[in-house]
Amino acid sequence: MEEEGPLMPVKQVHLAAHFPGVNNTTVWSDPRSESQIDFGSFVRLAQTAERGRFDFFFLAEGLRLRELKGRIHDLDVMGRPESLTVLSALAAVTSHLGLAATVNSTFNEPYEVARRLASLDHLSGGRAAWNVVTSYDAFTGENFRRGGYLAEADRYTRAAEFLQTARELWNSWRPDAVVADAAGGRFVRPDGIGTFRHQGRHIAISGQFNVPPGPQGQPVIIQAGDSNEGREFAASDADVIFSRHSKPEEARAFYKDVKARLAKYGRRPEDLKILPAVTYALGDTDEEAAEHAALIRRAQVSPQTALAFLEGVWGRDFSGVDPDGPLPDIEPDLGEGVSKGRAQFRGDRGATVEQWRALARQKNLTVRELVIEVTGRQSFIGTPRSVADQIEEFVRTDAADGFIFVPHLTPGGLDDLVDKVVPLLQDKGVFRADYTGPTLRDHLGLTAARTREATS
Amino acid sequence: MTDLHLAVALDGAGWHPAAWRSPDARPGELFTAGYWTGLVTEAEHALLDFVTFEDSLGLQSSRFEGPDGRLDQVRGRLDAVLLAARVAPVTTRIGLVPTTSTTHTEPFHVAIGIASLDHVSGGRAGWRPQISARSGDARHFGRREFPEFTPDRRAEPALAEHVSRLFAEAADVVEVVRRLWDSWEDDAEIRDVATGRFIDRDKLHYIDFEGLFFTVRGPSITPRPPQGQPLVTALAHDVQPREFAARGADVVYVTPHSRGEAAVVTGQVRAAEAAVGREGEPLRVFADLVVFLDDDAPAATARKAGLDELDGAPLVSDAFVFTGTPGGLADLLLEWRSAGLDGFRLRPGVLPDDLIGITRGLVPELRRRGAFRHEYEAATLRGLLGLGRPAGRYTRAT
Numbered sequence: 143m144e145e146e147g148p149l150m151p152v153k154q155v156h157l158a159a160h161f162p163g164v165n166n167t168t169v170w171s172d173p174r175s176e177s178q179i180d181f182g183s184f185v186r187l188a189q190t191a192e193r194g195r196f197d198f199f200f201l202a203e204g205l206r207l208r209e210l211k212g213r214i215h216d217l218d219v220m221g222r223p224e225s226l227t228v229l230s231a232l233a234a235v236t237s238h239l240g241l242a243a244t245v246n247s248t249f250n251e252p253y254e255v256a257r258r259l260a261s262l263d264h265l266s267g268g269r270a271a272w273n274v275v276t277s278y279d280a281f282t283g284e285n286f287r288r289g290g291y292l293a294e295a296d297r298y299t300r301a302a303e304f305l306q307t308a309r310e311l312w313n314s315w316r317p318d319a320v321v322a323d324a325a326g327g328r329f330v331r332p333d334g335i336g337t338f339r340h341q342g343r344h345i346a347i348s349g350q351f352n353v354p355p356g357p358q359g360q361p362v363i364i365q366a367g368d369s370n371e372g373r374e375f376a377a378s379d380a381d382v383i384f385s386r387h388s389k390p391e392e393a394r395a396f397y398k399d400v401k402a403r404l405a406k407y408g409r410r411p412e413d414l415k416i417l418p419a420v421t422y423a424l425g426d427t428d429e430e431a432a433e434h435a436a437l438i439r440r441a442q443v444s445p446q447t448a449l450a451f452l453e454g455v456w457g458r459d460f461s462g463v464d465p466d467g468p469l470p471d472i473e474p475d476l477g478e479g480v481s482k483g484r485a486q487f488r489g490d491r492g493a494t495v496e497q498w499r500a501l502a503r504q505k506n507l508t509v510r511e512l513v514i515e516v517t518g519r520q521s522f523i524g525t526p527r528s529v530a531d532q533i534e535e536f537v538r539t540d541a542a543d544g545f546i547f548v549p550h551l552t553p554g555g556l557d558d559l560v561d562k563v564v565p566l567l568q569d570k571g572v573f574r575a576d577y578t579g580p581t582l583r584d585h586l587g588l589t590a591a592r593t594r595e596a597t598s
Numbered sequence: 599m600t601d602l603h604l605a606v607a608l609d610g611a612g613w614h615p616a617a618w619r620s621p622d623a624r625p626g627e628l629f630t631a632g633y634w635t636g637l638v639t640e641a642e643h644a645l646l647d648f649v650t651f652e653d654s655l656g657l658q659s660s661r662f663e664g665p666d667g668r669l670d671q672v673r674g675r676l677d678a679v680l681l682a683a684r685v686a687p688v689t690t691r692i693g694l695v696p697t698t699s700t701t702h703t704e705p706f707h708v709a710i711g712i713a714s715l716d717h718v719s720g721g722r723a724g725w726r727p728q729i730s731a732r733s734g735d736a737r738h739f740g741r742r743e744f745p746e747f748t749p750d751r752r753a754e755p756a757l758a759e760h761v762s763r764l765f766a767e768a769a770d771v772v773e774v775v776r777r778l779w780d781s782w783e784d785d786a787e788i789r790d791v792a793t794g795r796f797i798d799r800d801k802l803h804y805i806d807f808e809g810l811f812f813t814v815r816g817p818s819i820t821p822r823p824p825q826g827q828p829l830v831t832a833l834a835h836d837v838q839p840r841e842f843a844a845r846g847a848d849v850v851y852v853t854p855h856s857r858g859e860a861a862v863v864t865g866q867v868r869a870a871e872a873a874v875g876r877e878g879e880p881l882r883v884f885a886d887l888v889v890f891l892d893d894d895a896p897a898a899t900a901r902k903a904g905l906d907e908l909d910g911a912p913l914v915s916d917a918f919v920f921t922g923t924p925g926g927l928a929d930l931l932l933e934w935r936s937a938g939l940d941g942f943r944l945r946p947g948v949l950p951d952d953l954i955g956i957t958r959g960l961v962p963e964l965r966r967r968g969a970f971r972h973e974y975e976a977a978t979l980r981g982l983l984g985l986g987r988p989a990g991r992y993t994r995a996t
Contacts, residue, residue: 171791179821181687181718205706207802207817214799214817221782221797221821223714224707230680231718233631234687253655253738254703261677264629265684284815285706320674322618322625327670327908329618329625335657335673347740350665352657354629354674446794 156544186553194560198240233266240582242271263356268581271362377403420521530566603941644957648693653678686719693979695724700768709778716823721978724829772846781817864938891955924959
């Protein structure tokens with residue numbers, strides 16, 4: 143291994159925080175759990191993240207309430223605000239924290255999304271980020287005028303074209319277009335506001351954009367795709383990947399694969415930050431941490447949640463099944479499935495049923511224990527010192543550039559991470575002790591988007 | 599005397615196209631949060647009912663039919679809902695009323711955006727739905743082709759039909775948004791550990807809206823806003839928009855140019871309410887005025903004339919343009935109010951000058967006449983306008 147000299151900068155960790163999600167990762171039955179919708183919960187989590195000098199605060203999106211067996215899923219936390227509206231309000235109570243909104247490219251139009259993100263960038267002093275997602279399901283489409291118009295195969299082409307169009311809109315104004323020269327009578331300089339014309343397969347628009355470029359020029363672009371097309375989209379066009387790979391070997395393979403794709407787009411490895419979504423459980427000793435982790439897992443998988451989860455995979459009714467009894471001998475219905483919305487099970491259901499049956503037999507698991515087992519433990523479990531070591535190791539060995547932490551409690555879920563783990567990372571010299579610039583691009587060490595556009 | 603209601607309409611550097619060239623204007627800050635929080639906190643210190651934020655899905659222009667290429671006027675504006683949200687945490691009582699397009703913006707997005715504004719402001723959100731008739735704006739979306747439209751040709755059958763459809767569509771948008779706000783009952787969240795249920799699904803409702811233009815299934819993804827129904831406001835110059843307001847709004851803005859016209863238009867609003875069979879609270883009627891305020895009337899007139907000269911033309915407005923003293927404006931507002939108005943939405947000619955003329959000149963004058971509040975009497979915007987918190991439309995009577 144190459145020795146790092148004193149002048150060689152140590153690879154820095156990037157940290158982001160996810161507002162507790164609308165799914166069973168978020169524990170609502172805990173007495174410390176507070177509102178998922180009151181602004182105070184958002185303020186508390188965002189200010190905690192900022193106290194921890196995090197890069198950004200992240201809000202997910204889901205445009206239709208999830209359903210199981212044709213009825214609204216009632217077991218998980220549910221209900222959320224419109225992301226950009228809440229982030230704009232959070233800009234008033236934070237000063238440096240990046241503000242990342244998930245905004246769907248299927249049920250939105252580029253002109254509107256581009257102007258809202260540019261507006262957030264202005265109103266936050268250069269802290270806006272956009273997690274570009276796509277959905278193709280007609281189920282979500284029922285809430286929108288367009289309906290379910292997009293074929294699954296087209297979702298990345300739509301997303302890529304949508305982002306490309308947004309960039310054309312942002313680039314249609316010169317960065318110095320507004321001169322506000324009262325004496326000279328010029329508010330904008332000649333040719334400051336250009337026209338745009340985009341004629342593509344999914345989008346055909348023309349005219350003039352009506353928001354000047356924000357402090358970052360363009361907001362930070364986040365992307366979460368994992369398929370080959372998703373990786374290629376991220377390599378060509380994103381600043382951050384929100385990855386699902388939180389196990390070191392898998393994560394290293396993903397990291398290597400994606401970073402290797404950058405060169406053909408004229409980009410350097412450091413131009414794209416890879417941040418897996420992770421969960422954590424702390425304790426004063428390893429045993430305490432393990433107990434804490436197990437308690438959280440049981441709270442996340444209530445007896446009813448365990449049955450609902452199996453119903454989603456089996457496609458069958460499990461009501462009447464004892465969650466604390468053995469896995470019943472019910473044959474799966476591998477047809478259309480009973481679960482709809484963002485959290486539906488997407489794997490090979492037939493193979494999954496066989497694997498889980500074998501696992502339950504082998505380990506003698508109850509229904510609830512099985513679901514706890516198969517739906518994954520926390521990514522980091524341990525003392526603050528051991529978690530800080532794991533984080534450092536993960537980043538140093540190129541399994542990630544940092545993490546998006548998904549807390550399980552609203553609004554206190556980041557407290558012990560920020561109070562106990564972050565100081566250790568700062569002591570190690572792998573995480574900033576304070577912000578060094580005002581914008582999210584500064585925190586992420588990204589060059590201005592405009593510069594990149596100009597060289598590509 | 600009962601208090602009159604007072605709102606201020608904020609837009610760019612003010613409502614005069616040359617306002618940004620005034621000595622105290624801050625044209626270099628129009629796209630910063632500090633500029634807007636400064637204006638709204640000034641309005642809140644004077645206990646105004648609410649501020650409105652203009653918006654559009656196209657570049658400002660002195661011509662209706664498209665961009666004018668002018669470099670000497672303010673161009674560019676921020677998203678009004680996000681602007682209102684940015685201001686919410688630094689204010690506590692004043693209402694925040696952004697504009698959105700009913701023509702191009704998805705009703706589902708509007709519903710969750712305004713509901714979220716209500717959540718972050720603790721019940722101070724309003725909404726001003728507005729149609730977008732310009733063909734240029736439609737080309738920014740590429741989904742529909744609109745006829746070339748100018749207001750002076752609005753009587754032509756094809757254009758009248760175009761506008762008529764946009765208002766019919768707008769009425770459907772308001773209906774969908776209101777249904778979505780009610781689609782979560784107030785007590786839908788139960789957190790019942792015994793049954794493992796976070797939500798009582800029987801208290802979430804599909805809205806199943808089906809109209810001529812679109813269908814929306816629901817429910818909302820956002821729990822019911824603190825006000826239940828945020829305040830809906832609409833500007834109306836004609837029969838169709840008055841009926842649109844009478845169907846779906848809580849407040850209507852009108853543009854009389856005299857006390858006599860105020861009486862006529864108030865009557866027209868009441869007629870529109872009858873025509874559409876409005877039930878419950880009557881519309882609150884606000885008259886819009888553009889104002890230039892100085893300590894002596896000739897100074898105000900001269901200031902406006904100076905701006906007209908800079909712009910190369912006298913200010914053109916749908917609303918009456920008042921130039922004069924705060925005392926003179928107080929007299930006029932009280933006289934017009936007696937024609938049946940509930941309040942006024944003032945459009946400051948220049949920001950911050952004419953906003954300060956309102957907050958530090960007009961408001962004390964109205965208080966001296968016993969016609970304006972000395973403290974906020976309610977915590978929500980609906981409350982300030984004397985509107986209760988409505989029960990959800992899907993809530994079963996018990």
